[in-house]
Amino acid sequence: MLRIAIQSKGRLFDDCMELLKESGIKLSNAKRTLLIPSSNFPLEVLYLRDDDIPECVANGVADIGIVGLNELREREKDARIVKELGFSKCRLSLAIPALIDYPGLEWFNGKTIATSYPNILRRFLDEKGIKADIHVIMGSVEISPNIGLGDGIFDIVSSGSTLVSNRLKEVECVMESQAVLIANNGLDQEKLEILDELLFRFDAVRNAEDKKYVMMNVPDSSLDDVLKMLPGVTSPTVIPLATQGWHSVHTVISEKVLWDLVGKLKNVGAQGILALNIEKIIQ
Ligand code: PRP
Ligand code: ZN
Numbered sequence: 001m002l003r004i005a006i007q008s009k010g011r012l013f014d015d016c017m018e019l020l021k022e023s024g025i026k027l028s029n030a031k032r033t034l035l036i037p038s039s040n041f042p043l044e045v046l047y048l049r050d051d052d053i054p055e056c057v058a059n060g061v062a063d064i065g066i067v068g069l070n071e072l073r074e075r076e077k078d079a080r081i082v083k084e085l086g087f088s089k090c091r092l093s094l095a096i097p098a099l100i101d102y103p104g105l106e107w108f109n110g111k112t113i114a115t116s117y118p119n120i121l122r123r124f125l126d127e128k129g130i131k132a133d134i135h136v137i138m139g140s141v142e143i144s145p146n147i148g149l150g151d152g153i154f155d156i157v158s159s160g161s162t163l164v165s166n167r168l169k170e171v172e173c174v175m176e177s178q179a180v181l182i183a184n185n186g187l188d189q190e191k192l193e194i195l196d197e198l199l200f201r202f203d204a205v206r207n208a209e210d211k212k213y214v215m216m217n218v219p220d221s222s223l224d225d226v227l228k229m230l231p232g233v234t235s236p237t238v239i240p241l242a243t244q245g246w247h248s249v250h251t252v253i254s255e256k257v258l259w260d261l262v263g264k265l266k267n268v269g270a271q272g273i274l275a276l277n278i279e280k281i282i283q
Pocket of ligand 1: 011155
C-alpha cells in the first residue's frame with residue numbers, strides 16, 4: 001500500500017482528484033475523511049493542508065505527495081521530486097503599488113515586503129544583495145500595501161487578477177512553480193513498484209491531454225500530399241472507403257498544430273475531418 005498526500009482544499013485539490021480519476025483510481029467520496037483507501041489500486045489518499053505536505057513526505061507519514069514546487073522550496077524539506085505534473089502553474093513574484101515608478105530591484109532596499117514565503121524571498125534578496133524587511137503574513141497578502149502593512153508584496157501570481165484588483169503591479173518574477181509529485185527518500189521495493197505503476201498511468205493521462213485523434217476522407221489523387229503533411233510520429237492508418245477512389249486517413253496529432261493543419265488538409269482536398277478527444281495514450 002502506498003500513501004499519497006494531497007491538498008484537502010485549494011488550488012491543487014481539483015486537479016489532483018481529476019488526475020487520480022483519469023488514472024483509473026477509484027476513491028469512495030461518500031464523506032471526505034482524512035484518509036481514504038482506493039477500492040481498486042493499492043493507494044490511500046491522505047488529505048492535508050498544502051504547507052504540511054513536504055514535511056509529511058520527508059518524515060514518512062506519507063510516502064508520496066502532490067504539492068506546488070513553491071511550497072516544497074519554501075519548506076526546505078528533504079523529499080525528492082519524482083515528476084513535474086504540468087498543472088497548477090503559477091509564479092512567485094514581487095509586486096508594488098501600480099502607480100509607483102519602479103527603477104529596478106534596488107527600489108526594495110530599506111522597504112518592507114509582506115509575504116507567506118519568507119524563505120524563498122530571503123534567499124532571493126540575499127543573492128541579489130538587497131536589504132529589505134520581510135513581514136510574514138499567512139493569507140490576504142495582496143491587501144498589505146493598501147493597509148500599510150508593507151511597501152510591496154511577494155506572492156503567488158497566476159492569472160494576475162488578484163494584483164489588478166488590489167491596484168498592484170508585478171515587477172519581478174522570482175520563481176516559476178507548478179504541481180510536482182514528491183517522494184520520501186526511503187521507499188521500499190514494494191512501494192517503489194506501486195509508484196512505478198502510478199507514474200505509468202499519470203504519463204498515459206498526460207500524453208493524451210494535448211492530442212487529438214483525427215480522421216478524414218481523402219481522394220486518392222490527394223493521398224500522397226495529405227500523408228506528407230501529417231506529423232510522422234507513427235505512420236497514419238489508411239483505409240479504403242466503400243466509394244471507389246477514396247481513402248479514410250486516421251492519425252494522432254497535437255492540438256497545437258491542429259488548426260493550422262486543418263486548413264492545409266482542406267486545401268488539398270481532404271473532407272469530413274473529425275477531431276476526437278483521446279482519453280489515454282499508453283506508450
Ligand atoms: C494565491 C495568491 C493570490 C492569488 C493569485 O492565493 O495569494 O491571492 O492566488 O492568483 P491570480 O493571479 O490568479 O489572481 P491562493 O488562491 O493560492 O490562496 P491563499 O493565498 O489564500 O492561500
Ligand atoms: Zn492568496
